[in-house]
Amino acid sequence: MTIVQKGAPFIKKAAIELLAPAKDLAGGRAAISHGADAVYIGADRFSARAAAGNTMADIESLCRFAHGFHAKVYLALNTLLYDHELKNAKTLIHEAWNAGVDAVIFQDMAFFEMDLPPMALHASTQMHNMTPEHIAFLEAAGVSRVVLARELDLEAIGRIRKKTNLDLEAFVHGALCVSHSGRCWMSLAMGGRSANRGVCGQPCRLPWDLMDEKGKGISGGKHLLSLKDMDRSEGLLSMLEAGVSSFKIEGRLKDISYVKNVTAFYRKKLDAAMEIWGRGERASHGDSSFTFSPDPAKTFRRGGTDYFLYGRRQKIWQMDTPKAMGEKLCRIQSLEGGILFLEGAADLASGDGLCFLDSAGRMRGFHINRAEGKRVWPAPDALKGLKVSDVAGSVLYRNGDIRFRRMLESEKSASRKLAVTLVFREGEKDFVLEMGDSATGLCVEVCSGFDREPAKNPAAAQETVRRQLEKLGDTAFEAKDVLVETGPWFFRASALNALRREAAEKLAALRLEKYERPRRKPAAEGFETLSYPESSPDASFNVSNAMARAFYEKHGSIVQAMAFEKEGLPPGTRVMTTHHCLRYAFGACPRWHGADGGGSWHLKGNRVSFTLVFDCAACCMHVVSENAVQD
Template sequence: LHGADAVYIGAPRFGARSTAGNSIADLTRLIDFAHRFDARVYITLNTILRDDELRDAERLIHELYKIESDALIVQDMGITRLDIPPIALHASTQADNRTPEKVKFLEQCGFSQVVLARELSLGQINEIARSVQVPLEVFVHGALCVSYSGQCYLSEAMCGRSANRGECAQYCRLPYTLIDGKGNVIAKDKHLLSLRDLNQSDRLEELLDAGVSSFKIEGRLKDMAYVKNCTAYYRQELDKIFKRRPEYRTASTGHSSIEFTPRLEKSFNRGFTHYFLDGRTPEPIASPDTPKSLGEYVGKVKQSDKNTFTIAGLTPIHNGDGLCFANNKGEFEGVRVNRVEGNRIF
């Protein structure tokens, strides 16, 4: 309803978010609704499977085919050896899709879409697109995994919960102390593995021209307001491009009426990054001070006393707003706004 041409969503089992499964009945209702507008529903079946799970996965795939799922997003190539119906297969980013040779191989194996590794530059994406015909999908918004395109083994090593089984304990968001070989503390209690959130909203036209035809917004385990806001924002940005570039068009036939002004900075984010879209640049990609949402930047404190402080900034502050700031130790603290007089906060 907020402009997606396709939705990716977990089945009851074997999705890469073990706590974000959905019943067959719910998926059936979603698919019936989406197909009225020629929107597609892609089911995530992208965990690594154990041998004793293959038969269950096979039965589930048959169920998903019967309810007219448009495709399965898979990581485990063992699925291609099962007795499955002629359902479209998409190669998950966790299949390590980062070279023209690998993507061409997947195309020759019959995959109908490939989700590229998140670490690729615009030039690398373009090189892959020129060498294949298979449609390409890239992540454009949401949380980033510090390991290569989500192939993380830290959680499995630390507590036996495998990210490749949908059970990541998110050790990358915890604080660590970095000590050199002489015992000197380089960084104390910093979130050294925590990355900023991806935001390619200002690079969509370049990605289209590089050969990408599907943009992926992280949505699972996010709240409803996040998904609505981010989806609506990207929908509007794409529609602006389509008005100027008639060679591009939306894949669905529905029209969404957005009754609010989408703003990405209003949703949960750890600060934004283009990651490696321009290669390894000086742009910061980490969020070492906090793994939590930083919120929207509103200004700089220019004066303070016991009960008030004054902010130099253009963003209006209202009674009841929550503000956070970094103290002298680099730790984040929060305050609630009781009253506002001009730029003076009580």
């Protein structure tokens, strides 16, 4: 039996990537099966999501699965590193390279000074990738891709695209970090938990009181810094035209149902946008089919915002609750005898999770026992103590669709297949099955010496062979066409099955063999003498080890202060800069609402307070710590 390679090498147009999160091996495989061109995953250390770590054995298994579709796996190693951790981090990257990982996502400049394998480098959004000058420096250093700051609009992305040849990765869906580029020290200030070390306490999701410069209360007990989730599903074509080549879904802490649903949704949306755009193609191979209709509102969702993609034009915040509300159903008419009466009928099922905001603005959630038309029977005592006035007129949401979740929990919620052509022909001595992969031009031939036994029904013989050969079953392949070029011979089904299985195994192995991982780009000529755009990096640049400090200083930048995680964070420190402006949110913006501006405002929490300083020229808000946490 022989294996051959036929066809010219496959030539790609612009590769457009849908990038999905992988909490673990199962989540990564699900993302690939549901249409992702690449996934990003954390190891058991040095990940910006410390709660989503994985063994290298699992990462290696995920790489094998992904590479079968020529999809990629990226290692998220985007935390700050201390001096004593550099050696361990370097070892981890070498292990990841040996496991098959395609690129590493990083934020620590020490990476440029390490002796690393030839793995591609992706600059994390924590590196504050906002300006063409900063990104041009990273390109010269040998970075292959930058993850753009979420705050950038289409015009800014377009300006960057004109100044660089790097891959531009941008977030399109999921939870939003309210601080610029995720560079936030609020959690560190409040409880010593550093977001830059992967253990953010998410104080932005807590309730706060808001006072003006005179101490007058503006708002009490609201989740003032809590944002809606990003949803740029209607802006994908505009992002393609602006120069984005990788579309990233957030969610390494989300469950597998979320990953399946959102990945499938964006697969369809991105394919449609690419068809209109017409200048690119998918970065991986194979088509996914789904047993459900993807709908992001049916899994974790805090509402949706395109988040400055078209400038400041939307309500980006969700101050009532940081929890998922889900899909909007209808309004509640009344509550009588423990039964909810709705203004409109809703297609509900026993076990669904519903929620609403009561008359005091508090979120109320419950499961239902049954529903008929406009009537809903909540679980016993779920709404105990509530009056009609508490619920009447409230919008009802479903944040737990039990039937939808059961569909997603099925292992067969999606199937991803590679189209192949099979040719069964008669040689001089043997019969030959040829299986060819149109995506790569690869082809295998497997031979077998069948006896030439005349078929009892010559007219149907070839069709019988064709039907048997197209049964590719649980393999990664799907028969696009089957050609039978033999005489009317009789073939045992078991023999044809064995030949088909062997061909599929050989083609799968050949695809893996011919898969080429991206390699780290060499630094540009003259990079050693190139100056970093910022001459005096302060603590906000997150320099946490001597190797990173030496890198900056080698490129003409004198580090003014090491990272707050190293030197501490005293009162009076700016812990966050955000485009989410509370003056704008409360109708007091000088630019948008003609207000007089006034002085600083204040956030008051249970044990800590912050001053809000407004930079109207830059249209952003700074959060400054006022006092240390009191034990």
